[in-house]
Amino acid sequence: MEINILEIIGYSASVIIALSMTMSSIVKFRWINLVGASTFATYGLLIGATPVAVLNGFIIAVDIFYLARIYSKKELFETLEIRGDNKYLLRFLEFHNKDIQAFFPGFNYKPEINSISFFVLRNMNVAGIFLAHKDQKGDLRVGLDYSTPEYRDYKNGRFIYRSLKKEFIKGGFKQIVAPGLTKKHAKYLKRFGFVEDDKDVFVKSLVD
Numbered sequence: 038m039e040i041n042i043l044e045i046i047g048y049s050a051s052v053i054i055a056l057s058m059t060m061s062s063i064v065k066f067r068w069i070n071l072v073g074a075s076t077f078a079t080y081g082l083l084i085g086a087t088p089v090a091v092l093n094g095f096i097i098a099v100d101i102f103y104l105a106r107i108y109s110k111k112e113l114f115e116t117l118e119i120r121g122d123n124k125y126l127l128r129f130l131e132f133h134n135k136d137i138q139a140f141f142p143g144f145n146y147k148p149e150i151n152s153i154s155f156f157v158l159r160n161m162n163v164a165g166i167f168l169a170h171k172d173q174k175g176d177l178r179v180g181l182d183y184s185t186p187e188y189r190d191y192k193n194g195r196f197i198y199r200s201l202k203k204e205f206i207k208g209g210f211k212q213i214v215a216p217g218l219t220k221k222h223a224k225y226l227k228r229f230g231f232v233e234d235d236k237d238v239f240v241k242s243l244v245d
Contacts, residue, residue, distance in 0.1 A: 050076035061186035121148025164188035179215035
């Protein structure tokens with residue numbers, strides 16, 4: 038039985054739209070939904086179904102509009118330093134533990150280690166958490182660099198590893214060492230200039 042190319046396009050569009058609905062990140066949702074709507078619009082035009090093409094053309098416009106707003110929106114990034122026994126910190130780690138383990142397998146919070154710990158705030162909303170300490174070599178060793186699903190758009194990383202670079206240098210650090218235990222997090226680290234130094238260990242120099 039031969040499969041019609043139009044059917045393939047239609048089914049592909051349906052799968053992409055369904056996939057977009059599983060995204061917790063609004064940015065990923067908009068991008069994937071845009072691809073799905075574009076495919077559906079193409080499908081509608083090819084089969085002569087004008088209502089399908091028009092409806093998905095409208096969805097394309099909506100996705101582009103909100104993506105433009107997301108990428109052009111100016112956000113205020115701040116750090117909020119936290120003590121190791123902070124109750125909100127402990128509850129935050131407990132609440133997000135399952136998701137944290139997906140990126141940092143085996144992570145176990147040890148408050149006595151983290152000499153540098155802060156929440157990343159975006160317009161006063163908690164968007165992530167950064168825990169690190171000074172190791173025996175004098176490097177800044179990251180224990181946890183976690184962004185909540187709603188803010189997983191690389192902006193947190195850009196703020197930490199680019200905007201806070203001078204602060205880390207002032208603290209006497211020459212390089213940052215971070216674990217890359219999963220493919221997704223390793224990709225994230227490479228995006229900000231980290232290079233793999235050893236198995237699942239990535240290093241970023243702070244000295245130009």
